[in-house]
Amino acid sequence: MATCRPYDDEHKYFTFVNKSSINLRCQEIWQGIITPADTIYQCQNIPFHISADSSLFIKNGSYPRGWETDFKVIPYLQLLIMNEDVYIHYASMFNFNCDSIRKYVPILYRYQLKLEDLQRMNWTVVYPPEE
Numbered sequence: 452m453a454t455c456r457p458y459d460d461e462h463k464y465f466t467f468v469n470k471s472s473i474n475l476r477c478q479e480i481w482q483g484i485i486t487p488a489d490t491i492y493q494c495q496n497i498p499f500h501i502s503a504d505s506s507l508f509i510k511n512g513s514y515p516r517g518w519e520t521d522f523k524v525i526p527y528l529q530l531l532i533m534n535e536d537v538y539i540h541y542a543s544m545f546n547f548n549c550d551s552i553r554k555y556v557p558i559l560y561r562y563q564l565k566l567e568d569l570q571r572m573n574w575t576v577v578y579p580p581e582e
């Protein structure tokens with residue numbers, strides 16, 4: 452008798468759509484405990500690139516499990532959105548000094564998404580936000 456693997460029905464990815472005309476950097480933070488201090492740029496977590504007018508699949512952190520399993524232990528998924536040109540300029544200017552990046556690279560938008568948010572958004576996160 453064949454059975455499904457335990458995580459086959461879970462979502463392994465969501466889609467991030469960049470509808471802006473600028474390249475973005477997105478820092479993803481998901482962990483069991485998120486404090487107010489975690490709402491700023493995290494030095495140990497390099498933000499990934501999302502081209503202007505494009506989309507990108509974002510895999511969950513505990514693949515092959517799905518986001519549904521992750522949200523059993525994380526309060527929410529946080530995405531910090533930055534202008535890539537500004538990020539690259541100041542990151543290279545200050546040799547990736549974390550305090551300087553925090554000081555000079557503004558966060559354009561901060562998503563704090565729960566499982567219900569991703570489900571409601573049909574597993575598609577759009578920047579700039581449409582809601």
